[in-house]
Amino acid sequence: MSEAPSTRIAIVGAGPAGIRAAAALVDAGLHPVVIDEGQRAGGQIYRRPPDGFVRTPEHLYGSEAAKARALHAVFDRLAADGRLTHCTGSSVIAVQAGRLHVLGEGGVQVIFYDRLILATGASDRVAPVPGWQSAGVYSLGAAQIALKAQGVALGRRIVLMGSGPLLSLVGAQLVKAGADVAAVLDTSPWDQQMRGLWKLAARPFVALRGLALRARLGGRYHAGVSLEKIEADGQGVTAMRWRDAGGRQRLTPCDTIGMGWHLRAETHLADLAGCAFTYDEQWRQWLPKTDRMGRAGNGVYLAGDGVRLLGADGAEIAGRLAASACLADLGFPAPSTAVDLRELARLERFAHGLACAFPWPAAMVRALPDAAIACRCENVTAGEVRQSLDFGGGEANRVKSLSRVGMGRCQGRYCQLAAVELAAAHAGCTPDAVGRFRGQAPARPAPVDAFLRKG
Amino acid sequence: MITTGRIVRLAERDRAGVHFFFDGQIRRALEGDTVLTAMLASGHALRMSEFGPEPRAGFCLMGACQDCWVWQEEGPRLRACTTLIAEGMRLRTTPPENWP
Numbered sequence: 081m082s083e084a085p086s087t088r089i090a091i092v093g094a095g096p097a098g099i100r101a102a103a104a105l106v107d108a109g110l111h112p113v114v115i116d117e118g119q120r121a122g123g124q125i126y127r128r129p130p131d132g133f134v135r136t137p138e139h140l141y142g143s144e145a146a147k148a149r150a151l152h153a154v155f156d157r158l159a160a161d162g163r164l165t166h167c168t169g170s171s172v173i174a175v176q177a178g179r180l181h182v183l184g185e186g187g188v189q190v191i192f193y194d195r196l197i198l199a200t201g202a203s204d205r206v207a208p209v210p211g212w213q214s215a216g217v218y219s220l221g222a223a224q225i226a227l228k229a230q231g232v233a234l235g236r237r238i239v240l241m242g243s244g245p246l247l248s249l250v251g252a253q254l255v256k257a258g259a260d261v262a263a264v265l266d267t268s269p270w271d272q273q274m275r276g277l278w279k280l281a282a283r284p285f286v287a288l289r290g291l292a293l294r295a296r297l298g299g300r301y302h303a304g305v306s307l308e309k310i311e312a313d314g315q316g317v318t319a320m321r322w323r324d325a326g327g328r329q330r331l332t333p334c335d336t337i338g339m340g341w342h343l344r345a346e347t348h349l350a351d352l353a354g355c356a357f358t359y360d361e362q363w364r365q366w367l368p369k370t371d372r373m374g375r376a377g378n379g380v381y382l383a384g385d386g387v388r389l390l391g392a393d394g395a396e397i398a399g400r401l402a403a404s405a406c407l408a409d410l411g412f413p414a415p416s417t418a419v420d421l422r423e424l425a426r427l428e429r430f431a432h433g434l435a436c437a438f439p440w441p442a443a444m445v446r447a448l449p450d451a452a453i454a455c456r457c458e459n460v461t462a463g464e465v466r467q468s469l470d471f472g473g474g475e476a477n478r479v480k481s482l483s484r485v486g487m488g489r490c491q492g493r494y495c496q497l498a499a500v501e502l503a504a505a506h507a508g509c510t511p512d513a514v515g516r517f518r519g520q521a522p523a524r525p526a527p528v529d530a531f532l533r534k535g
Numbered sequence: 536m537i538t539t540g541r542i543v544r545l546a547e548r549d550r551a552g553v554h555f556f557f558d559g560q561i562r563r564a565l566e567g568d569t570v571l572t573a574m575l576a577s578g579h580a581l582r583m584s585e586f587g588p589e590p591r592a593g594f595c596l597m598g599a600c601q602d603c604w605v606w607q608e609e610g611p612r613l614r615a616c617t618t619l620i621a622e623g624m625r626l627r628t629t630p631p632e633n634w635p
Contacts, residue, residue: 117598117617124597130567130619133547169617171598203599215580215592216541222596230572231547257545315579316541316592335541346599456594456602459586489601494594525601527611 087410088192090115090180092172092349093199095123096147096392097384099155100399101197101406106163108403108412113191115167115182121155123201124221125392128152129229140228142253143289147392167191173522175352177378183522187530195379195406198349199399202385204246204340205365207445208498210452211310212339213459216317220246220340224253233259235336239320241265241307243438244342245290245391251300252293263332264297265322267341267441269304276437282429307444310337341440344497346386351519353380359512362432363389364440365497366516372421373405374398381406389435394427445498446505454502455495457488465499466506474507476500476515489525492517541592542575555624556608564620571596571603571615574626581605581615582628590628606630 089105091098094116105112114121120128126141126148137145137152159166167184174181180191204219211217218226218234220242226234227250237260240251251264280287294301304325311319311331319333347368351357355368355376367387370376374383383402384395397420408414448454450463464483472478476499479485485499486492492499496517504511550565557577564573571593574581580590581603593603596616603615608625 129547132550132567134549135546203595203597213584213587213589213591215590218593219595219600222594225596226542226572227545230567230569231545232572232576233543233545234575235541236543259543259545312589314590316590453587456600457586459584489604490599493599524598525604 087194089113089195089197089406090191090193091197091199092116092180093123093201093384093386094118094121094155094166095199095201095384095395096126096151097199097201097386097395097399097402098123098197099151100396101199101383101403102164103154103158104400104403104415105407106158108407111164112197113165113167113193115170115172115180115191117169117171119168121159121166122148122152124225126151127225127229129231133231135231144392147396151396171524172349173524173526175349175521181521183524183526183530187532188526195381195410196353197381197383197402197406198353198386199382199384199395199402200346200349200386201395202343202345202389203493205342205344205440205497206242206340206494207441208448208452208454208462208495209241209307209310209339210449211312211317212337213453213456214310214312214317215315216312216335217310217337217339220250220338223338224250227253227257227259233257233336234338235317235334236260237262237334238336238338239263239265239332239334240338241267241305241320241322242340243268243441244340245434245438246340246342247438248290248294248297248301250338252296255296261297261300262334263320264301265305265307265320266301266303266438267305267307267444268438269325272439273303273437276433276435279429279433279436282426282433286430342434342438343385343389344493345389346493348491348493348519348523350376350380350382350386352521352523354378355380355382357516362435364442364511371405372401372424373417374402375405375409379409388428388431390424390427390431394424394431397424397427440497442501445501448498448502454498455485455488457490457495458484460485460495462502465502469503469506474503474509474514476503476517479503479514480517486517491520491523540575540577541579542572544576553620553622555620555622555626558627558629568620569616570605570613570618570620570624570626573620574605574615578628580628
C-alpha cells in the first residue's frame with residue numbers, strides 16, 4: 081500500500097452514487113468525509129422525509145423500495161459506526177486545489193482533501209414556456225419531492241408537462257396519492273417515442289413499468305402537444321393554453337404546473353474543480369469528461385447523474401466504479417469492476433433510448449416569443465437574449481454579461497440550455513458552438529456573515 | 536379537504552402543530568413542514584419578484600433554483616424549501632420595515 085489510510089477523501093453528495101462510493105472506500109479501510117445538502121442521506125430520488133413522518137419506503141418509493149432501504153441502511157450503519165464523517169445540511173460553495181469551502185449552519189469551513197469524488201446528481205432540465213415565472217409553476221422534481229418528503233400536492237388542480245420518464249411517473253404518483261391531475265402534456269409525439277423504443281428493450285421491465293404508469297393516467301395523457309402559454313392572474317397560475325397533436329387549441333384550467341424535460345446534470349462543482357467538458361449531442365448539454373471509471377484527472381472522480389444521466393441504478397454502479405478508480409490510483413487492491421462496467425453499458429443503451437424518445441424541445445425554445453421570460457431569476461426576456469447577440473456575437477459568456485441571463489441566483493442552472501439554444505438560433509449556429517457559461521464560486525448564495533463566523 | 540393556501544395536504548397529517556407568524560398573522564403548520572410547505576399551506580406566495588410584478592412560490596424544492604428565499608422580520612432571509620419551520624418563526628413576503 082503506497083499511501084496510509086489517512087488519505088483524505090471527500091465525497092460531495094449522499095445520493096445513490098455518493099453512498100456506494102463511500103461504502104466501497106470504507107470497505108477498503110478508508111474514512112471518507114461525505115458532504116451533503118440533505119439532512120438525511122438518500123439524495124433526491126431516495127429522499128427521506130423529516131423525522132416524525134410515518135409512510136413506509138414501500139409507500140414512498142414503490143417498486144424501488146428495496147433499493148432505497150438498502151442504501152439508507154448501508155449509509156446509516158457506516159455513519160453510526162463512525163466509519164465515515166457525514167456533514168449534513170452542508171453546501172460546497174467553492175473548490176480550490178485540495179480544499180473545499182463548505183457552507184453549513186455554523187458558517188463556512190474549509191475541508192481539505194487528497195482525492196475528491198463528486199456525486200452531485202441532477203435537477204430537472206426545464207425549458208421556458210411563456211408565463212413560467214408565475215407563482216404555481218414548479219419543476220416536475222419539485223412536485224415529486226413535495227409529495228414524497230412532505231406528503232403534499234403543490235396545488236388543487238395540476239397540469240404536468242414536458243417529456244421524459246419523470247412525466248408519467250410523477251403523474252401516476254400524484255393520481256395515486258389523491259391529487260387532482262388535470263392533464264399530462266408530453267411534447268414528444270408518438271412516432272418520436274417509437275423511435276427510441278427498441279433501445280428501451282435493454283431494460284424491458286423498466287420500459288414496461290413506464291408504460292404501466294402511463295396507462296394509469298388514462299385520458300389525462302396527451303402526446304405530441306404544443307405548449308403555448310401559462311395563464312396567470314395576480315395570485316398565480318389560472319390555466320394552461322396548449323394545442324393537441326391535431327393542432328386543436330385547448331385551455332385547461334389549473335392552479336399548478338409541473339414541468340421538465342428529463343434531467344440536467346449538476347456540473348457546477350466539476351467546473352470549479354477544473355474538469356474538462358464536452359458537448360453531449362444525445363443529452364443536448366455540456367457534460368464533464370471522464371474515463372469509463374469516472375476519472376476526471378487531478379485526483380477528481382465523478383459519479384452518477386452529475387456526469388452521465390443514467391438514473392439511480394446507474395448512479396449506484398458509477399459510485400462503486402469511481403471509488404474503485406480512486407482506490408486503484410492510491411495503490412489499494414481495487415475490487416473487480418468487469419460486471420459493473422458491463423451493466424453500465426446496458427444502462428447507457430437504455431438511456432440513449434430515453435434521450436431519443438423524449439427529446440429536448442429545441443424548436444419550441446427557438447420559437448419563444450421575444451416578450452417571454454428566458455431567465456426566471458431576473459426576468460430576462462428571450463428578446464433581450466437575442467438582442468445581446470448584436471453587440472457581442474454568439475458566445476455564451478458574452479450573451480451572459482450583456483443580457484444578464486444566467487447571472488441570477490440560480491447561476492444559470494434553469495436558463496442556460498434555453499439561452500444557448502436562443503443564441504444558437506439567432507447566430508445561425510449549433511448550441512455547442514455557442515459554448516457554456518463559466519462556473520463561478522460561490523456555487524450557492526452565501527451570506528457575508530457565514531464567512532465571519534467560524535464553522 | 537380544508538385548506539386555505541396553495542398546497543393540499545394528502546398524507547402525514549397527524550403531526551404535532553407549530554405556530555408561526557406570516558406577514559404578522561399567526562398561522563399553524565405541522566412539525567416537519569418546510570418553511571415553504573408551512574407558508575403555502577396558509578397562503579399563495581412566498582415573496583414578490585424583484586424583477587417583475589408577479590409573486591413567487593418556489594420552483595425546484597431541492598435548493599438549486601433559489602426562487603424561495605423569504606424574509607424574516609429580524610432581517611436575514613432563508614431558503615424556504617430547505618429550512619424546517621420552527622415555533623415562533625416570523626416570516627414575511629416583503630422586506631421588513633426599516634430594512635436599509
